[in-house]
Every structure is written in C-alpha cells, then in structure tokens.
Amino acid sequence: MAPSKTGERLIYLPLGGAGEIGMNAYVYGYGLPGKERLILVDLGVAFPDMDGSPGVDLIMADISWLTARLDRLEAIFITHGHEDHLGGLPHLWSQLKKPVYARAFTATLGRMKMEEAGLARDAIRTVKPRPEVITAGPFEVQFVPVSHSIPESAALVIDTPAGRIVHSGDFKLDRNPIVGEAWDDAAFEAIAAERPIKALMCDSTNVFSPLPGRSESTLGVPLSELIARSSGMVVATTFASNVARLKTLAEAGRSAGRTICLLGRAMKKMVLAGEESGVLQGFPRHIGPEDAQEVPRKNLMLIVTGSQGERRAASAQLARGKYLGLEMREGDTFLFSSKTIPGNEREVLKVVNALSEKGVTIVDDSNGKYHVSGHANRPDLEHVHRLLLPDMVLPMHGEHRHLREHVKLANDAGIAALVATNGMMIDLTGEAPKVVDRIEAGRVYLDGSVLIGAMDGVVRDRIRLALNGHVTVTLIVDEDGEALGEPWVDTMGLPAKGRGGRDLAEVLEADLTAFVAAAGRKLMGDDDKLEEALKRAVRQVAMEAIGKKPEVTVVISRLSAE
C-alpha cells in the first residue's frame, strides 16, 4: 500500500448514530480535500415516538450530503442485520445505487428487505470474513467476525493509504455466544500486529456499565430452571433478531419437556434467515399456533415478539386477549428475556399490567439472570483499546453522554479521542483527530410511503394539532366583497362546550359573524389579511372560551359573477 500522497487526507463523517442510539450511517473518505473517494458504513433507521415524531413510520439519516456526491461514492458496507444498521437500505438505496457488501446472514436479511421494497436483490453482495478483501477506490475493507446479539456481526478493517481503521460495529466480548462466532482476541491482535491501527471507531452503548459483559452461554441453566419450575404455559419474549437467544430459549424449553411455538412475523423470518444463511443449525423443532392449541399448557412454550411492548406485536396481543387462538391464564408465566430500551418503559408496563390482570406470573430481567446485553461494557472497551492500541478512538453508537464518557476512557488509557457527533467531519490524517467541517446532519422520515424532511414542518404541524386541536373556518364572499351567509366553524380535537357550558362552535361563529360584519371593504378584499384576521379572532375567542389556542384552517371562497 502506498504511503499517503501529499495533500490527500482521510476523513470520517458520521451522518447518523453519533450522538444518538439508532440510524447508524458513517462516511469515510480518502483523497484531496473535497475530492475524497467515499464509502458508507451502515444505513440504519431509528424509531419514531409520539412526543417527537407522531405518525412517522421510520427515521433515517439525511443522506443528501452523499447524494450530492454520488460520483465519489464507491460502495456501502453493512456491519450487521439490526434495523439501526440495515433498515434504511430499502428506503434510501435507490438514491445511492451502489454495491452493498455484507456477510451472509446480513445479506439474506437485506435481500428480503430489498425484495419487499421491489428493489434488486443482487444489489447486495455476500462477503466472506477476513482475509477476503473488498477494494472500493482507495479503501480495502475486510469483515472481521465479532459477537453481538445477532448472528454474523462484523467489525470492519478499513485499510487506506493513510493508515488502518478498525470500525467496531456493534460487538461484545462473548467467548461462547451459542450461535455464530465467538469474540477472538487473537484475531484482533493479529490485525493490529499486521499494521498499526490509526483509528478505532468504537461502539459506546454500554460505556456506563461497570462490570464485564456476560456470555450468552450463562443463560441456558437459569432459563431451564425457570421453565422447569413453571406450571402453566410459558411465554418468553426477546428481540427476534437475537437468534442465539431464540435457540437458548427453545432449548431450555425442550429440556423442560415443552413443545416450542414461535409467534410473530419477525420471529419466523429471523429463524428462516438463520437457516437459509447457514448460521443457525439444530434449532429445536417448533410448531405453529394452530397445532399449539392442541398441546397441554404445561407442555407448551411460546417464544414471541414484542419485548419492547410494541402495540401490534405478539406480546401486547397476548396481554390484551386471545391471539391466534392462544390465550394466557392465571398460573401461566411470561418471561422478558430482554431489557427495556429507555423510552419504552410505558409501553412495556402496559403489557406487564395487562398480564397481571390475567393472573400471569411475570418474570423480568431485574436480576440479570435471563438476559445479557449485546454490547461491550466499560471493562470490555478498555480491553479492546489495549488490544488494538489505536492512535485515536472515535466513539460512535451512543448518545452524547456515552461518546463523551468513552472519550474519557480512551484518554485515561493515553489514547487521543474526540466526541464526533453527526455532521462533524473529522480529519484522521494527522496524529490526533481534527474537526475540519460541519455539515447539516438532519433526519428524514418515512411517513406512509413518502420521505419527508424532519424540519419540513409536517411533523411540527401534527404535534401542534395534537396539542391544540383544530378549527376549520369557511367563509363565502360574493363579487362585491360581501360575506355570503355567515362564517361556518368546524372543530376537531376540541371540547364541544366552553366556559359557561356554551357550544364552542357557536361561540366562535357568533364572534366571527360579528367580526365579518364589522370588517371594512379593504380587509374583505384581501384574502391573506382576512385569513390572518380570522385566525387571530378564532384563537382569541377560543382562549377565552376554553383556555386553548387551536390550529386554524381558514377557507375563503370568492364567488365571481359568471
């Protein structure tokens, strides 16, 4: 590999995932400033919530910086199959149209997604682990197996003329992960010995977890014991993509003499992808919900989707009532083999309380026996820093607080580090990372079937509608600028009656009628001013009547003499 030519530089530009957990999208570039050849690592989604993005289906990084430089983009690499790394592909790939590289399991999931979106399956190319090398312009990229909570997660070794980068992807130090490859110290030692590591871009999710992470393999015995102790039906939920956990759960159920039934579309899809790509072997025999109805409850175990309380997933359905002919009852056990992601507490507790009403015994992970995290904890991160001895650490996959803590951790080990959040372009060429540019790093929303910008005002208007309700005012004006009839008011999301028990719409109509009667010819002749005046009048009257200022749509129809 040639040494870096004068003036050329190596840059790193997170577009998503740095300063948040979700919608990962990291750009690397090498070349003369402004002419760097580019690669994209991961293209994920984040999930909307009612507080900030009501009605939205998915959130993705704004890739317009990339689409404005498509001629410089070489390829896309996907580290693993989680939605926050892969999920943006079917929605954004057609704006990029570059080859996508991933390992077999991830590629299988990616192709399913492309197909569902009506896109070409063959955009995604399957890559074998290192030593296979993908050359993409000045970049040479290798996939290094790491353990995580989904099969075939990979770190990337990215060789550039300016040095070697390790992009960790999501990982944990699991030496016995049940499904997929174990974490391998020797492999990473060899990578660092082969060529010094210039920069480590590193998962920061669990930097606040003080104890070393635990292995997936520690769960089998406690789970088997729990299931053996349970008398009625056992239902366990976890992330569908955690194929190792599905296997651990299913095997624990089998060992307790139970027949396994998988519920939830994602669950079946993941097992299928695991078997298709060859990573999942020997998954216990399982039956469908119809057959499950015939199995005595004490011999049955369901493994279901919805560990985060998602309204439409199997867990929430079972909590509400009968689902696919199956119903939970007093004496049954429901196990959360999962952690509640911050922000999902309310939804998860809804499921828990609904199950409680049914008399179901609920077991959660409060004691840490039935779930392990998929991310490296603080001592694990320190271990990886020592193993790779990079010149610099750029923390990623974390909120600001995680990135900042991870920088401290690296600094404590004498390694240069920097909090680089979405939109910060970092020059890695020198001895320490250096901010060289800041681009507008926005978000786009998949809203129904349309992509909209987060700052377009669409969602802001929806939030206002939710907070303030809506009033429609229609007014017909004749050719002489005289109101034809009275203004008509329609309300939505507002109390029917205001102060003193008076009908809100009537109060508004009475006031607007008086307003229009008193309005001068000039105002009546100016649509914009009249609209503004009517809106103001509605808000003011509503404030007096109900103590709220609603959103207002005013429609002025002008009848012209024909």
Add this chain to the structure above:
Amino acid sequence: MAPSKTGERLIYLPLGGAGEIGMNAYVYGYGLPGKERLILVDLGVAFPDMDGSPGVDLIMADISWLTARLDRLEAIFITHGHEDHLGGLPHLWSQLKKPVYARAFTATLGRMKMEEAGLARDAIRTVKPRPEVITAGPFEVQFVPVSHSIPESAALVIDTPAGRIVHSGDFKLDRNPIVGEAWDDAAFEAIAAERPIKALMCDSTNVFSPLPGRSESTLGVPLSELIARSSGMVVATTFASNVARLKTLAEAGRSAGRTICLLGRAMKKMVLAGEESGVLQGFPRHIGPEDAQEVPRKNLMLIVTGSQGERRAASAQLARGKYLGLEMREGDTFLFSSKTIPGNEREVLKVVNALSEKGVTIVDDSNGKYHVSGHANRPDLEHVHRLLLPDMVLPMHGEHRHLREHVKLANDAGIAALVATNGMMIDLTGEAPKVVDRIEAGRVYLDGSVLIGAMDGVVRDRIRLALNGHVTVTLIVDEDGEALGEPWVDTMGLPAKGRGGRDLAEVLEADLTAFVAAAGRKLMGDDDKLEEALKRAVRQVAMEAIGKKPEVTVVISRLSAE
C-alpha cells in the same frame, strides 16, 4: 362506639390511584346499602403524556359517582401535599363544596391552590395530629404523622361502627427524616392495641423493592463529600416538595462553603409553605439568581426544579442555555438527587445529553448514594403488616402489578387481601373484603380551562390528527345541487408532495373534482352522504399518493337563491 347495626355496611371505593400511580381518590362509606354516609380521602391529579393525552393539562378521577350523591358526602381528607393527592382540589372542589381537612403544611399548600383558582381559602381546615378527632357522620378520623418525601404526610385512622381502618397514605419507615416527624412504631402499636384494625389500606409503590428503605439522613455525608469534591458550580435537582431533601442539599452545600440559590417557582413556594406552616426551620440562607451571578462558581450551588426533565423547569432551561443570567459550563457538576419516574426517561435523557454537550459532569442516582425513595419497600410493608395485624389488607397507590404483589405479600402473612382497582366497591363489613359493585371509574381531563371526559373523543381525535394529519375539503353547491366551482383542499400535517413528486392538494382536488362531476343528483342533494363519500375519496386518494389516510373535515356550503 356502637356496634354495627343490622344491615349497615362499611364500604371502600377507590375512584383513582388503585391500578395506577397517580390521581388518588378513595371513598369510604358507612350505612345501609345505597344510603351510606361518605367521606373522600385525597383528590389528586395524574400527569398527561403525548402518547395518551396530548394537549391535556391534568388528569383527574371522574367524581361523578360522588357528585350524584353529594347529600351523602360528609367531608374530604387530604393525607399530604403531593400533587397526586392534593392537586385535584382546586379543579374539582367546587363540584363538592364540602369541608376539607388536612395537616398544617398540606393545608397551607391547599390554600395556595384554592386562592390561585379563585376559591375560598377557608374551605380547608387545619387539623392537629392524633389525638385530635374529626367527626364526619359515622366516621371519626385522626391524622397520624408518617414519614414520606414531603413534610407532614399522614396516615388516617378511620373509626367506624364496623371497625377501625388505617389508611396508610404515602409513607416510608424513616426514623430520622431530617424534616418532619419520624416513623413511629410505638404510635401504630398503640393504635392497634387501642382497637383492632379491621382493614389496612396500604401504599404499594415499592412492593418490588427487596431491601429495607433507607433514611433521608443517610444522604448528608455522601452529598457533602460530592459537593466538596466538585470544582465548578454545583447544580442539584430534586422534587421541590421534598423539603427535607432541599434542606439536606442546602446544608451539604453550605458545609462545602457554597452559597445557596433556589431556582424554580415550585422550589420557592415549597420553602415558603414549609416556613409558613412551621415545619421547616433553620433552612440555610439563600439568595436570588441576580445575586448568584456575583458569586464565584466554585462557591455557588443551585438547587433547581425539573428532576423529571420537564421542558419548562429550571433543569431543562439550564441544559438548553442561559437561565435567569446563570449558565452551566465545562467543569460544573449537575446532580440528580432524584429517581426518574418510569415514562420520563426520554425527557430526562434529553437534559442529560444537553448538559453533556456543555461539558458538565453529571451525577445521577445510579449508585443510590444521593437519593432515597419516599415509599416503604417490601420488608417495610411486611413490618407494617405485622405491626398492625389487620383483618384485611387492601393495597392501593400502585399499578395492577403492584397491588397484586402486595396482595400476595399480605396473604403470605396470613392476612386476607384483595386487588381492588378503581371503580370496585368493596364491602369490608365481614371477615374478608368482598366486591359488591363495580362503577364506571373514568378520568376527566383539565384541558385548557375546561374539564372534559377522557372518553369524550376529544383526545382521541387529537391523537388521530397527530398520527394521520388533516385535510379540509370545502365544496359549494348551488340551489340546483350543482357544484359551484371545484372542491377546494387544504392540508395540515401532511407531506406537500406525494408519489411521483405531485402536489398532494392538487392530486386530491383533481380527484374530487372528477368525483363531484360524476356524482348523481341524489348524492349531491344529501349532505351527510356527500360528506361521507368525499371523506372516503380523500382517504383513498391520499392512501395511494402518500400511504396515509388523513382525518378529513368536509364543509359543504349550499347557496340558496335569495
């Protein structure tokens, strides 16, 4: 006290707080069935969220069961001054207009609220602790001091012809609570010795916390050490009503040589109420924000509102930027002397990450050193069960899962117990609690200045507006049932452009124009059917164009020949 007369019964009817944490409101009754004389214990609020109650200001129990029986209601008793026990008073009292009894600190807070609402201060009467007895019809009520996270919390001893009830209120077993009275085993032993306890209505909040609760007094030393270690400005947040904590924090700050400044309206109000009612003495001298600007950062400590990430509170303001001339900087310390209430994680983390961006050191309660809960933990509950040896336990102040666990705990101690949730009327007269009726236990919302029913559809419409956006269609029809001009479409909270980049409003208008042109005279003459048809058309076309079905307001104006 006379023994219970034949046919008379003692009932318990939670209207709020049983099956949820919040909006406590418990009814007790004694007399012939349907003729019981009634008292109400607590009248609190719950807080809205964007998911379920957007735009709502406060949530309260529906008290229409009580207002339909006002002639039987004797009095209202408030156990303590927290919003979920006292907060409904200013909004609902005018529907009840009965005397309200509370201890001095609670009464002071209540009077402030009544005054702000323009109601009579003297509706609230100050009661001394037991042995003072309030007689309210067949009930004799005494306030027994308990420790909690607000001064002068009280359990109620409610004597009835059918036996003695202890209504725990919110409490913890703190033998050294810094401010206010300590938990007193002997007092409760005496109460049980004086007359056997028929029923214990008991706080269930911390039934899942396995270790005994810790005392407020354990916090002083760790807090002093933390503050002494900090170099820049120190900012601490906690619930304003936790007057003991305010004192502990202020004293820890003083002992580290810092000047104290309180920020946030609630903070100042609570200290005032504490001093006015006499419960708070020797609170360290504190200064206003203007004077605080003159104090060197290393000598300054702010105690601020907003421990739950509330957008408008001082914590969030300081996280966003300058607030009242004060601003946090790199090297400052921000302490959460509080726990995040489930559901508030997202808002709290926003504050944390914003502070992280400022380079502030954030200390939270993850290690339990800087905060203690105000509620009795599992072993504490067991202790109280043993102390009072009631015939029955009715768990309250908890979600279903808490109540159910608390029932198990009581049953394990050989005590009859029942999960009684809002709306379940329980007959306590016999040896075990018995469900005798179920009433519709709803919620009302304070929405702006109006009270609306939770099931009125107002909030449902707002949620739909937030999820689906809104379309206004206006159509003018002449006296012959012919459309005058074309339908006009206005959208709000929807993408401007749909599939193929076509303007959504234009697509809708074109389609509606075609629809109206093809509509028969009969449809054009029927407002309801025409409106329904236009709505359906809008939803269908929008689904094709943008993948969403919006909410639709249709306004049909009929011009009549004059």
